[in-house]
Amino acid sequence: MKKITKTILIICLIMFCCSDVVYAISQTTLENSHKIDSVTGWGFSTQKHHMGTKNTTYSFSSQGVYAIYNTYVTQGCALWGNNLSAVYSSNSSTAMGYIYTIYDSTNNILASATTSSTRTDGLTTGWSIKINKANFDSLSTSSLKNKTMAHEMGHVYGLKDLTLSTFSSQIMYGYVNSSMNVTTNDINGMKVVTEVHTHSGYYPKSYQKRDSSTHLVRCTICKSYIIENHTSLTNCTKCGYHN
Numbered sequence: 001m002k003k004i005t006k007t008i009l010i011i012c013l014i015m016f017c018c019s020d021v022v023y024a025i026s027q028t029t030l031e032n033s034h035k036i037d038s039v040t041g042w043g044f045s046t047q048k049h050h051m052g053t054k055n056t057t058y059s060f061s062s063q064g065v066y067a068i069y070n071t072y073v074t075q076g077c078a079l080w081g082n083n084l085s086a087v088y089s090s091n092s093s094t095a096m097g098y099i100y101t102i103y104d105s106t107n108n109i110l111a112s113a114t115t116s117s118t119r120t121d122g123l124t125t126g127w128s129i130k131i132n133k134a135n136f137d138s139l140s141t142s143s144l145k146n147k148t149m150a151h152e153m154g155h156v157y158g159l160k161d162l163t164l165s166t167f168s169s170q171i172m173y174g175y176v177n178s179s180m181n182v183t184t185n186d187i188n189g190m191k192v193v194t195e196v197h198t199h200s201g202y203y204p205k206s207y208q209k210r211d212s213s214t215h216l217v218r219c220t221i222c223k224s225y226i227i228e229n230h231t232s233l234t235n236c237t238k239c240g241y242h243n
């Protein structure tokens with residue numbers, strides 16, 4: 001049997017889904033009203049969907065796949081604590097998510113996730129996780145397998161891969177490693193994509209000078225921000241900018 005010599009295994013490349021609806025209203029709100037940067041430590045998926053709730057269900061392509069992989073899915077979800085609730089269903093026609101396997105030794109991808117929506121507000125109505133047995137089955141520990149599934153569930157709910165090495169200990173980092181885990185930053189992002197945390201109405205914020213005409217209004221809970229004009233171009237009462 002061929003040995004895998006690639007040292008860095010990519011957890012996932014987000015797959016674009018051809019069943020995208022025109023535009024997701026709620027996702028537009030997320031993207032346009034609150035932005036992410038290098039300090040947030042989480043990001044929105046490049047797919048136009050997010051879950052908008054903690055609850056989803058999933059099934060497997062076969063009993064055989066269920067028997068091997070459900071433990072990793074369950075334990076991966078458990079790493080997110082009560083921030084998400086994904087429940088196995090034996091009925092694939094009513095479950096929202098579908099988990100299946102392929103065997104492809106020509107790349108170093110462990111698994112990937114896809115979401116779709118048939119709703120006008122763009123919230124996720126369907127998703128799938130594809131596990132690449134060629135790489136996933138060769139992971140050295142069950143902990144790495146659990147973490148890989150926790151990462152894929154992050155995509156399923158609407159979170160993005162992190163590529164900055166600063167974030168290599170977070171579950172949404174794109175390259176599997178033993179130090180990665182669900183951190184406060186990951187949970188902040190999960191709370192936004194499940195809409196447990198939103199920016200409608202009051203939220204605690206801080207102000208940060210940006211340039212001569214604008215400042216950032218940063219949510220002090222999830223650390224995402226919007227850009228706003230100074231209250232005055234000579235002396236801003238919010239961020240303290242003056243010229």
Ligand SMILES: [Zn+2]
Pocket residue numbers: 011012013014151155160161173174
């Ligand atoms: Zn990924």
Ligand SMILES: [Zn+2]
Pocket residue numbers: 197198199203219220221222223224
């Ligand atoms: Zn926030």
Ligand SMILES: [Zn+2]
Pocket residue numbers: 207209214215229230231236237238239240241
């Ligand atoms: Zn200002």
